[in-house]
Amino acid sequence: MRTMLRHCLLAEVLGTAILMVFGTGAAVVNEQTHALGHGGVAAAFGLVVLILIQGLGHVSGAHVNPAVTIGFWVAGRFPAQRVLPYVAAQLVGAAIGSSLVRLVATKGSMLGATLPAHGAGQAFGIEVLLTFWLMLVILRVTSGYYEQGLMVGLTISATVALEALVGGPLTGASMNPARSLGPALLSGNWTAAWVYVAAPIAGVLLAVLVDRLLELQTPPDKAA
Template sequence: MKPSLRHSLLAEALGTAVLLAFGTGAAVVNEQTHALGHGGVAAAFGLVVLVLIQSLGAVSGAHVNPAVTVAFWAAGRFPGARVLPYVGAQLVGALAGSGLVKLLATEGSTLGATLPAHGPGQAFGIELALTFWLMLVILRVTAGAKEEGLLAGLAIAATVGLEALVAGPLTGASMNPARSLAPALVSGHLAYAWLYVVAPLAGALLAVAFDRLLQLKPSLDTRSTP
């Protein structure tokens, strides 16, 4: 049975809340205790993405990311009528997750907000590149029969963890407008919020265009092989 829109939106809201609770929650815990380290925070993001894909993928696709939803629509793999409801559910879930994180954060915490380390120009380019590669991986490993396989989930989660590990100190490695907007709104760090909306969307759409270039076309040579 195909999940209804109501079930899908509930899954997207819940999934994005859990992403923020465990992902940015790990950043806040490390901020307070230094027990996890940067690698631990990156691992937390990768692990929670894997859990969400495996648990909610069959209900909503486990997008938990407006850039992913828009890119799937642009690729012709998601109905346009569901884009805005999905994005709305993701933003509501992200705000709920950041609200939970705020309960355990100390005064003045950024709540895991993503901020450029060396200026907005560099951060924009990095976030665009990170989201491009993440979305390209998603498109390639979820094609056809592989859409809900464990290996697809592992590949996507590994990509998130790897990119967070390498680029986290430079930009926060967001790749997700909802993941960045929610802590920015709740903590009041809004100066660079635009960057973490525009760059991931641009990177995801670029991945759609590149994915089309990688798609194999049937050979025009119909002669039988001797």
């Protein structure tokens, strides 16, 4: 039985807010103390994603990411009428989370904003690649007999942590429009904000295409 929409939306608001508190919050804490390091911030993102999947996945799917919601919809695995409410809930959650992070941030902090290190063009390409791989992993591990169990959460969260570890210094490794728009809204820094909306959407669309290609099978009578 499908969970009632209001329960799903509450889970998405809460989940996205918590993602911001412990994800971008880790970046803000590291700005002030240098206690976590880049690896620590990447680990924080991976850990919070694991906790959200295990804690809220049975309620809303724990998308906490407009790009993921759009990806599931395009893949035919999410109802169209829920897309806009989910995206709105995620954006509200990101704003709430960033507001909470601002309470512990120093004056002038970017609140964990995602900013290109070497120009918008490179950032766009990197964010497309990162989001493509994240969405492809999500689609593969949530299909068939893989879709239940702790290993799903571990695989997705490990992907997030790995991509944050490698891509973070170049783009902030957002892969999530809500994650980028929350700090932008609260800090007022909209530098290359379009990249962090357009690139994740392009990435998930590419992932859905590749996922479908991976599902194609040669008819038995033409098999080699």
